[in-house]
Amino acid sequence: MFRYIALRLLTALPIVAFVVVFIFLMLHLAPGDPAALVAGDNATPQQLEAIRARLHLDRPLASQFWLWLVQLSQFDLGQSIFSNQPVAALILKRIEPTLMLAICTMTITVLFAVPLGVLAAWRSGGGVDRFVMGLSVVGFSVPVFVVAYSLVWVFSIKLGWLPVQGYKPLAEGIWECLRGLVLPSITLSLGLSALVARVTRSAMLEILSEDYMRTARAKGAGLMRLLVVHALKNAGVPVMTVVGISFAVLLGGVVVTESIFTIPGIGRLTVDAIQQRDYPIVQGVMLFFSLVLIAVNLLVDLSYALFDPRIRY
Template sequence: MLRYIVGRLLAAVPIFALVGIFIFSLVHLMPGDPAVLLAGDNANPKQVEKIRERLHLDQPVIVQFGIWAGNALQLDLGDSVYSNQPVTKLIAQRIEPTMMLAVVTLVITVLIAVPLGVIAAWRANGLADRLIMAFAVLGFSLPVFVIGYLLVYVFAVRLKWFPVQGYKPLEDGVLATLHSLTLPSVALALVFAALIARVTRASMLEALNENYTRTARAKGLGTFRILVVHALKSAGVPVITVIGIGFATLVGGVVVTESVFNIPGIGRLTVDAITRRDYPVVQGVILFFSALLILINLLVDLSYALFDPRVKG
């Protein structure tokens, strides 16, 4: 088990290094001189040169990467060209809304998708199965911003149950935060749940046809125990895998959702930085999201040992 954990940790190192190289290359892949683009059309040569020195663009590329990577390892992602504030500070200021949105969405998704997938497998080819799969297809078909606008129109504009936009921080109370995040979380969860429900159904159908499940039925065990204790635990590995992989979709949806619901999170920070050509912020945010995704996938790999006894390293 220990060897398995160490192996997964070491495997994440080269992945993170490749991600770092790609993120660093973003500035140099842009057409034109980055310093000129950052300075703007009305900047004089002295201002352009000052930005070039500030971002170390006057150094060889390998030296630039060494400086950038060394600073990144020390959690120094540079300063914003637009606000002159440290990028890590800007991310720290916006991290609460994004993380709360992601956590609430993930909880809602699991509470919706896993039971629906289990029921669909239990009632395979029946009415319940067809309705659940229709929901899954609909969730795949509708973009998250369309679902968001529909929820806003029905539950915010017409029924006035939830706010149209905005975010209440945790210091205002957990209930206030959850109330402000209900609509954006449900909008994201409906898309995410469609994927997990389909995978849960497929995994459960396979598990329900295994010999140990048939033995449990022959012993007269109850339906709930057969579905949850025996079949669902066996089907947990692919479900956990798709949750980890689907987290990338969730992160991408956060950018759109935060713009639709005017949530001051990292997604909004990314959109603003791209609009202003604030490359240090863009690099820092992408690096943050990449590190988060690598961490999530690492935790998913480590969780296999809990669900699959064959994973011992």
């Protein structure tokens, strides 16, 4: 396994190098003068020169890239243009809300969608199967903001059970933290549940038609053991792939949901940075998301052996 991990990490190095180069060139490939975009229309020539010097735009392109690589090697993502705070510190402050939202969303998704997918496969072609697939179509079709505002109207405005917006840190208590994440987690889990349920159903249908499943049924295996131990475990590889990639996307920041519920996560940080043209933050967030996606893909690959014993590294 260690050899496999080392090879996977070596394979990821060219991807990381490409991402680093692309993120760096993104500032220079954008139309217009970056310094003028940051300073605004009423900026004086002196202010433009100061911004160019601060962003090292007054140096040759190769020199700028080398300076950025040196900063990255020291885990320095630069400083925000408007807040003058280190970009790495700003990202670390926003990780907790996004991470908690991602964990709650995936927990609800797995607990809700996987049993529905298993049930739909077991009763394939029946009323339960059609009901689950109908729910999946609804989950795919309804926009996120419609679900969000509908939940807010019912559970916050009419019933008053849950807060409308905001986020409470874990330091203020786990219940207060989770209470503010119920509505955004349900909002995000609706679309993800539709995807996971469909993938689970398709994988289970293929497994249930295998010869060893008929043998286990003939030997008198119970329904729960048949579905969970023999079928679901072997169908776990595609399900785990979808869950892992979805979790990585959530960690990258869910812009619409975080904006609706005023959650100070990575998504809100990215939107604010783009609106303010704070290029160091945009570059830092994109690099962070790329590395997270690569790391999650590696963990998903390593988890395959837990579900399918035939897989060896």
